[in-house]
Amino acid sequence: MRIAILGMGNMGRAFAARGIETGHQTAVWNRTPGRVAALVANGAHEANTPRAAAAGADAVLVVLADDAAVLDVCLGDDGVLASLEPDAVLANVSTVSPETARRLAELGPDGRVLDAPVMGSPAMIAGGLGRFLIGGPASGIAAIEPLWNVLGSGYTHCGPVGTGATMKILANSLLITGVAALAEAIATARQQAVPDEFLRTLLADSPLLSLASNLRLDSLLDPTHPGWFSPTLARKDLRLAIDLAEETGVGVRIGPAAEALLTTVIDAGTEWPDFTAVIEALS
Numbered sequence: 001m002r003i004a005i006l007g008m009g010n011m012g013r014a015f016a017a018r019g020i021e022t023g024h025q026t027a028v029w030n031r032t033p034g035r036v037a038a039l040v041a042n043g044a045h046e047a048n049t050p051r052a053a054a055a056g057a058d059a060v061l062v063v064l065a066d067d068a069a070v071l072d073v074c075l076g077d078d079g080v081l082a083s084l085e086p087d088a089v090l091a092n093v094s095t096v097s098p099e100t101a102r103r104l105a106e107l108g109p110d111g112r113v114l115d116a117p118v119m120g121s122p123a124m125i126a127g128g129l130g131r132f133l134i135g136g137p138a139s140g141i142a143a144i145e146p147l148w149n150v151l152g153s154g155y156t157h158c159g160p161v162g163t164g165a166t167m168k169i170l171a172n173s174l175l176i177t178g179v180a181a182l183a184e185a186i187a188t189a190r191q192q193a194v195p196d197e198f199l200r201t202l203l204a205d206s207p208l209l210s211l212a213s214n215l216r217l218d219s220l221l222d223p224t225h226p227g228w229f230s231p232t233l234a235r236k237d238l239r240l241a242i243d244l245a246e247e248t249g250v251g252v253r254i255g256p257a258a259e260a261l262l263t264t265v266i267d268a269g270t271e272w273p274d275f276t277a278v279i280e281a282l283s
Helices: 010-021 037-041 050-054 067-074 098-107 122-126 138-143 145-151 163-191 196-204 211-215 217-221 231-247 254-267 275-282
Strands: 002-006 025-029 059-062 089-092 113-115 131-135 155-159
Touching: 002 010, 002 050, 010 025, 010 037, 010 122, 010 145, 025 037, 025 050, 059 067, 067 089, 067 098, 089 098, 098 113, 098 163, 113 131, 113 138, 113 163, 131 163, 138 145, 138 155, 155 163, 163 196, 163 211, 163 217, 163 231, 163 254, 163 275, 196 217, 211 217, 217 275, 231 254, 231 275, 254 275
Parallel strands: 002 025, 002 059, 059 089, 089 113, 131 155
Antiparallel strands: none
């Protein structure tokens, strides 16, 4: 299958590497050149524009940072939607608002635009272990059916357009607020002179932690906070969740508190690699 990956951040590069590894003709594009040398050396074709990347593709995966970037690349006379092949599918893997997902579907070819964010880290994506949360018609999903099990470990069809985006936003909200709560517990334990190694041993075996929080325990305890999901991206996703809740009349309290902590960390000026740096706001 011919695939195009638009956006060469951590996730986009992981998808491209997986596409190449599994034998698919893979075109890549990034707004800033120079991030794809290793991919090109392994067989990817670097396109100069999003339209050039999408030309001839059976599936176009958009893996960009936010709503504005996705709309900029997809819409307009020079956008990807205007250049899709008649039978091609555009899968927006980016974490965006349901409103943006619905707008893309309304302006794109009927039944051929899906919101398909993925659950998983770049390492999981590179190993084909991410799971897609798809919103959109079953016909669009079926049109590139083999790809979901090659680039990932399958998919969950969440419902009509926008539901995949909704579920990804809510999943990320649970992750981020859960890690913020864990950070608060760790910061408090440290103030009570509880050693980090004891915390690591006790919490790692505790049923109180979700699998997602447990996976970030080491990064919370590590003063460099290694990872890939930056505080800026985490705050963006959390804001999407807060907006969604407020639109539906939910009186949100936990999300804004975690957002405030992330803002404190971001405004301090250190560019931490992972949002587990939220613990720095509690020090």
